[in-house]
Structures are given as structure tokens and as C-alpha cells.
Amino acid sequence: MEQTESTNEVVVDTTELPALTAADRCDICGAQAFIRVVLATGDLVFCGHHGTANKDKLKPIAISWQDETNKLN
Numbered sequence: 001m002e003q004t005e006s007t008n009e010v011v012v013d014t015t016e017l018p019a020l021t022a023a024d025r026c027d028i029c030g031a032q033a034f035i036r037v038v039l040a041t042g043d044l045v046f047c048g049h050h051g052t053a054n055k056d057k058l059k060p061i062a063i064s065w066q067d068e069t070n071k072l073n
């Protein structure tokens with residue numbers, strides 16, 4: 001009874017993070033996400049604005065900080 005479809009499992013291997021897509025939505029405002037923060041408890045995704053807004057708070061505890069805001073241009 002295992003469903004492998006779109007599980008949110010994060011393999012804690014910081015070199016193998018999948019790229020963010022249009023389906024990834026900011027956990028705060030629902031805009032397209034460009035930043036993924038991998039924490040010990042799971043991952044969060046943020047738009048460029050909220051990623052920046054939470055960076056000071058989350059970066060120190062993040063296992064990985066994936067920033068794709070360069071895609072915004």
C-alpha cells in the first residue's frame with residue numbers, strides 16, 4: 001500500500017535536490033517558489049520575497065539552502 005506519487009520525501013543529500021518547478025508554491029503566500037530550505041524536520045519552499053524575508057531566521061538551521069531566484073530574471 002505504498003503511494004510513490006508526488007510524495008514530499010526529502011533525501012538529505014544536498015547535492016541531489018530537484019530543481020524547483022512552477023508546481024512548487026511558497027508556503028506563506030502561494031506564489032511560485034524559487035527557494036527551497038531543507039531542514040532536519042522537512043523542507044520548506046518560498047517565493048523570492050519570503051525566502052529573503054526568512055533567510056536570517058532559517059539559514060543558520062538549514063541543512064541546505066537552494067536559491068533559484070536567478071530564474072526570476
Ligand SMILES: [Zn+2]
Pocket residue numbers: 026027028029030031046047048049050051
Ligand atoms: Zn511568498
